[in-house]
Amino acid sequence: MAWRRLIKEVRPNMETPFFAASDEDILHIHEKYESTGKCSVVDISYSSDGLTKSKTRIFDSQSSRDEYMADPVIQELSKSHQAHCLLYNTVKSKVEDKEI
Numbered sequence: 792m793a794w795r796r797l798i799k800e801v802r803p804n805m806e807t808p809f810f811a812a813s814d815e816d817i818l819h820i821h822e823k824y825e826s827t828g829k830c831s832v833v834d835i836s837y838s839s840d841g842l843t844k845s846k847t848r849i850f851d852s853q854s855s856r857d858e859y860m861a862d863p864v865i866q867e868l869s870k871s872h873q874a875h876c877l878l879y880n881t882v883k884s885k886v887e888d889k890e891i
Contacts, residue, residue: 794850797887801843803880809844810875810883812868819864829855845886853890 800809812820824830834847850856859865876883 792890794853794856795891797847799845799884799886801882805841807879810872816868
């Protein structure tokens with residue numbers, strides 16, 4: 792069964808940047824997960840006030856989701872996102888992480 796993961800980031804004002812992965816990290820995700828069919832980003836949206844960014848990623852299976860979450864590059868990316876949140880006073884939250 793497929794797996795859906797929805798993450799939201801809320802920033803305090805329009806001048807505060809949302810977190811952005813490096814080009815190297817984006818390439819890693821594309822080569823290891825997206826181009827192999829293990830996952831895809833199906834939606835990136837912003838609230839009408841521009842303060843909330845939502846990103847939905849669909850995995851082909853729970854196994855692929857677990858592989859993604861255990862990947863050292865993804866774990867470092869998560870730590871970088873946490874540091875970004877502390878530095879810029881943004882809030883990252885996992886809204887959904889479930890089988891669909």
